Amino acid sequence: MAMRNKEIASIFNEIADLLEISGENAFRINSYRNAARAIEDLSEDIAALQAAGKLSQIRGIGDRTEKKIEEYLQTGKISAREDLLKKVPHGLVTLLKIPGMGPKTVATAWKQLGVEDLEGLVKSLRTGQFEKLPGMGPKKIENIKKGLDFITRSAGRKLLGIVLPIAEEIQESLRKLEGIKKVEIGGSLRRRAETIGDIDLLIEANEGEKILKKITEFPQVREVLSLGETKASVRITDDIQVDIRVVPNESFGSALQYFTGNKDHNIQLREIAIKKKWKLNEYGLFEDERRLTGETEEGIYAKLGLPWIAPELRENRGEIENANQLPKLIEQADIKGDLHMHTLASDGRCTIEEMIEGCIAKGYEYMCITDHSTSSRVAGGLDPDRLKEHIRHVRQAGKKYHKDIAVLMGSEVDIHLDGRIDYDDALMAELDLVIASVHSGLGQSSEKMTHRLLAAMDNPHVRAIGHPTCRLIGQREASEMDMAAIINHAVETNTWLELNAHWMRLDLKDVHLKQAREAGAKILIGTDSHDIASLDNMRYGIYTARRGWLETKDVVNTLPRNEFLKLLKK
DNA sequence: GCCGTTTTCGGCCCGACTGTTTTCAGTCG
Ligand SMILES: Nc1nc2c(ncn2[C@H]2C[C@H](O)[C@@H](COP(=O)(O)OP(=O)(O)OP(=O)(O)O)O2)c(=O)[nH]1
Ligand SMILES: [Mg+2]
Ligand SMILES: [Mg+2]
Ligand SMILES: [Zn+2]
Numbered sequence: 388m389a390m391r392n393k394e395i396a397s398i399f400n401e402i403a404d405l406l407e408i409s410g411e412n413a414f415r416i417n418s419y420r421n422a423a424r425a426i427e428d429l430s431e432d433i434a435a436l437q438a439a440g441k442l443s444q445i446r447g448i449g450d451r452t453e454k455k456i457e458e459y460l461q462t463g464k465i466s467a468r469e470d471l472l473k474k475v476p477h478g479l480v481t482l483l484k485i486p487g488m489g490p491k492t493v494a495t496a497w498k499q500l501g502v503e504d505l506e507g508l509v510k511s512l513r514t515g516q517f518e519k520l521p522g523m524g525p526k527k528i529e530n531i532k533k534g535l536d537f538i539t540r541s542a543g544r545k546l547l548g549i550v551l552p553i554a555e556e557i558q559e560s561l562r563k564l565e566g567i568k569k570v571e572i573g574g575s576l577r578r579r580a581e582t583i584g585d586i587d588l589l590i591e592a593n594e595g596e597k598i599l600k601k602i603t604e605f606p607q608v609r610e611v612l613s614l615g616e617t618k619a620s621v622r623i624t625d626d627i628q629v630d631i632r633v634v635p636n637e638s639f640g641s642a643l644q645y646f647t648g649n650k651d652h653n654i655q656l657r658e659i660a661i662k663k664k665w666k667l668n669e670y671g672l673f674e675d676e677r678r679l680t681g682e683t684e685e686g687i688y689a690k691l692g693l694p695w696i697a698p699e700l701r702e703n704r705g706e707i708e709n710a711n712q713l714p715k716l717i718e719q720a721d722i723k724g725d726l727h728m729h730t731l732a733s734d735g736r737c738t739i740e741e742m743i744e745g746c747i748a749k750g751y752e753y754m755c756i757t758d759h760s761t762s763s764r765v766a767g768g769l770d771p772d773r774l775k776e777h778i779r780h781v782r783q784a785g786k787k788y789h790k791d792i793a794v795l796m797g798s799e800v801d802i803h804l805d806g807r808i809d810y811d812d813a814l815m816a817e818l819d820l821v822i823a824s825v826h827s828g829l830g831q832s833s834e835k836m837t838h839r840l841l842a843a844m845d846n847p848h849v850r851a852i853g854h855p856t857c858r859l860i861g862q863r864e865a866s867e868m869d870m871a872a873i874i875n876h877a878v879e880t881n882t883w884l885e886l887n888a889h890w891m892r893l894d895l896k897d898v899h900l901k902q903a904r905e906a907g908a909k910i911l912i913g914t915d916s917h918d919i920a921s922l923d924n925m926r927y928g929i930y931t932a933r934r935g936w937l938e939t940k941d942v943v944n945t946l947p948r949n950e951f952l953k954l955l956k957k
Numbered sequence: 958g959c960c961g962t963t964t965t966c967g968g969c970c971c972g973a974c975t976g977t978t979t980t981c982a983g984t985c986g
Contacts, residue, residue, distance in 0.1 A: 414969055418958035449959050489984050524977055574986090587986085615974050618986080630986070632973095645971090646986085657970040668971055669986095 389833060389867050392426055392433045395459060398468065399423035399452070404480045405471045407490040408497070421447040424651065428704055430898040431871060434460055478504025486534040487527070495520050509535070541626055544582040546860055548890025548927055551576055553627065554586045564601070567592050569639065573646035574630070577698045579930035581860055581893050585628040589646045595633035602631060638670045640683035645669035651703035659691050659707075667691075699933040704898075714904075716933045721945040722925060724753035727799065727822060727853065727885065727913025732777045733758035733767040736918040739784045745919035747791045752948040755795035755820050756781050757913075760809040762801045763826055771814055774798065778817060793948055795819040795955075799853055804828045804835075806842025808849060815848035819955055822885065822913070824853030825866065833867035840873050844882040847957055851883035851911045854894040862891075870899055874906045881957045883911040883943055886935075888928025889921070900935025910942050 403419035425447035426433060436442050437460055442453045455465045475497075481504065482493045496502040499520060500511050511517040512535075518528055554572050561570045567590055571577070574587030592598045599619040603611045612620040618632045634642040645653060645668065660667035665674050671681025672690050680686035685695045693710045700706040706713065728742055729735030735742070739756060746754040758777065759768035769777055778796050785794030797820035801809040808815070808823055815821050823843045831839065843849050855873065856865035877884050884903055887894045892915070895903065903910060912928040914921055932942060939945045943954065 412958085415958050417969075421959080447959075451958060487984075491983060522977070522982080526976060530975090585986095613974055613985090618973060620974090620986090632986085648986090650970090650986085654970050661970080666971080670972090 390432050390434075391460070392429055395433055395456060396423040396426040398459070398465065399426065399455075401480055402465075402468050402471065404483055404490075405468075405475045405477075408479050408483075408494050409471070409475050410490075410494065418447075418449075418452075421651075422452045424703075428702070428898060430902040432869070435871075476503040478507070481505050482508055484538055485531060486537060487530040488534060492520075492531075537626070544584055544861070545625075545627070546890050547576070547579060547581055547583055547893075547930070548924070550583040550586060550627065551579075554588070557586065557629070558588065561588070561590065561602070564598070566594055566598055568636070571643055573632075573643060574648060577647045578649065578701055579699050579927075579934060581890075581896065581931070585630055587630045587646055588632070589639070589643055590631060590633045591636055591639045592633050593635055595635075598633055599631060632669070634669065636682065637678070638681045640685070641667070641671045641681040641687055642669045644684050644687050647698050647701060649702055652701040652706070655703060655707050656687075656691060659693075663691075697933060699930060700936065702934070704901075714936050714938045717929060717937050717939050717942055717945065719926060719929045721939045721942070722751070722912065722929065723947060723951065724751045724755070724793075724944045725749070725914050725916070725922060725925060726753075726755040726795070726797070726820060726851075726911055726944055727757050727887070728754070728916040728922070729758050729799075730756060732769060732773070732780075733763070734917060739781055740787075741919055742916070742922075743784055743788050743792065743794055745916075745922045747788065749922055749925075751792060753793035753795060753944075753951060755797040757797040757799040757820070757822055759826075760798055760800040762803070762809050766826075768801070768809075769798075771810065774810070774814065775817075793952065797821060799824050800849075801826050802839060802843045804831070804839065806839040808843060808846050812846075812848060815846075818848075820850050821848050822851045822853040822911075823849040825857055829857050829863070829866045831866065833869060836866050837869040837872055840868065841876045844873075844876050844880045849882060850955065850957060851885055852877070853885045853913070854887040854892050854915070855884055856894050856896070856899075858894055858896075859891050860893065865894070865896075870902065871906075874899075874903045874908050877903070877908045878906055883909045886910050886912045886928050886932055886942075888912055888914045888924045888926075888931070890924060890927045893927060893931045895935070897931055897934035900932060900937055904935065904937055904941050910937060911944055912942055913944075 399419045400423045403416045406416045425445050437456055442448055442456060459465050479493050479497055482488050500516050502508050502511050554576050558570050558572055561567055569591035571589045573589050575583050596616045599614060603614050603619055603621055607623045608621045610622040612622060620628060620630050622628050632642060632646055657667045660672060665672055671678040672687055680690050688695045696706050697716055725746055730737060730739050730742055759766045761768050761770045781796040788794060797818050799822045802823050802825050840852060858865035884895055886900060912932060914924045916922050
């Protein structure tokens with residue numbers, strides 16, 4: 388049975404939307420959203436947790452929600468949802484996605500005009516019925532029309548690897564602006580989340596209003612969504628929204644904390660403040676009117692009795708409860724080598740020597756060339772004869788550069804549908820490192836895929852499993868598999884699991900890395916580079932590793948050369 | 958609807974910007 392976590396999470400979000408449109412109690416609605424978030428964050432199959440009776444142990448899931456999940460897993464329905472849908476049209480949920488349309492507007496349009504879906508809304512706008520709604524004026528109408536236009540053309544969330552470089556460029560150009568003392572990137576970008584909704588920028592300046600006005604007049608700005616004394620929102624090219632917040636020096640730390648989020652982490656901190664009879668907001672931590680602290684993030688966390696928490700951990704995934712036993716997170720400088728890359732021999736765009744020089748430039752102590760195997764025909768996979776020739780070439784190049792870097796000869800070998808490996812054992816014995824990856828039959832059942840990966844790990848030559856779930860973020864779902872079984876088997880067979888650092892993959896993903904670390908599995912971070920420039924993608928691997936709570940010792944390619952080379956054989 | 962060890966009842970984060978409101982609701986961060 389396929390994992391139903393996402394499906395169930397979205398049902399709870401939908402129930403929350405329906406309840407909100409029908410004017411239910413806001414806290415109850417919040418509970419549904421919290422439950423949905425908790426389910427989205429699960430690394431394990433919700434059905435397995437339900438069967439083990441572990442659902443109610445999850446924070447945010449109580450008796451009532453547990454019952455609903457059980458009902459859904461058994462019958463495919465939740466009666467509470469069915470009842471709600473008899474009252475509230477399902478099509479209204481879509482209307483909430485329009486910027487500027489909230490639950491109140493949707494509810495009045497529904498009750499007073501009979502609007503039940505997107506089509507009905509468009510019609511009521513066209514016929515002029517819509518402007519007859521109470522509190523509705525020409526500006527609001529215009530705004531909603533723009534919002535409607537936006538959701539029809541917008542492609543949704545963007546990938547970290549696309550947006551972060553853009554944000555960093557904007558950051559640099561703003562830093563040069565007069566009157567601006569500091570510019571920091573906040574929000575999901577600072578937390579290095581795999582997908583990004585918008586760019587959040589925090590500015591330290593004294594004359595906020597002036598600065599914001601100046602920024603909204605930049606030529607890159609396509610549309611000004613709002614402009615006030617302390618914050619502004621604009622849209623730039625590619626429909627990227629930029630939210631800008633300006634605060635003075637004494638509030639910079641608290642504002643950065645607020646603006647980094649995530650929202651649930653913020654609420655947790657604010658609740659700690661409340662318990663101490665204080666108030667936390669973006670301007671500082673206050674006892675009545677008196678500011679206790681606010682200049683730095685460290686100061687805020689310290690006053691609340693917490694160590695500073697790395698932004699990558701601020702997801703309300705246990706970082707506050709475990710604040711005093713947080714891992715010492717891996718850093719970019721800890722990486723001693725890149726172990727997954729392609730060359731012209733298969734589908735890469737650079738020569739062996741170019742890739743070697745790229746790795747030397749990164750300061751690595753070792754590297755590994757891993758071109759594709761026979762069955763990856765479209766990717767120029769090497770048949771045994773070509774592999775043998777490639778081995779000679781890589782060894783030769785290795786000799787030339789041996790003073791600067793240890794060049795390992797490996798392969799990214801296909802795992803066949805039944806778990807057999809594309810090269811025979813004798814051939815693999817000639818390689819320093821075999822990463823085995825699935826490139827076909829991605830839609831296999833969870834049972835088959837799990838069995839396939841376990842079988843691959845049983846091969847003594849298979850040192851690591853490449854991009855284990857085969858997802859392409861926003862394009863292709865992860866293949867179904869029993870992650871707990873795979874992680875356990877990786878530990879048992881002493882097989883490494885890859886964290887593929889390409890920002891389209893980031894596979895294993897953060898919550899799976901955390902699960903792997905807890906089970907004692909070892910991770911290999913590889914860029915899967917197809918050219919020199921992509922070697923830079925290691926940064927995304929590090930960010931994701933940190934989001935997965937990984938320490939240096941969890942990652943094999945942090946070991947110094949001599950120690951690492953000893954581990955090449957399982 | 959969830960949660961808790963000073964609570965099993967009664968809280969649940971807090972603030973900015975906009976528009977049409979003549980005093981603040983709605984939406985969003
Ligand atoms: N306290 C509090 N902070 C919030 C709330 N909404 C947003 N924030 C803070 C935390 C967020 O990380 C930050 C930026 O808001 P965004 O809507 O841009 O969210 P974020 O960047 O986390 O995710 P995104 O990728 O943009 O969807 O503002 C809220 O309701 N309460
Ligand atoms: Mg954001
Ligand atoms: Mg934002
Ligand atoms: Zn691959």
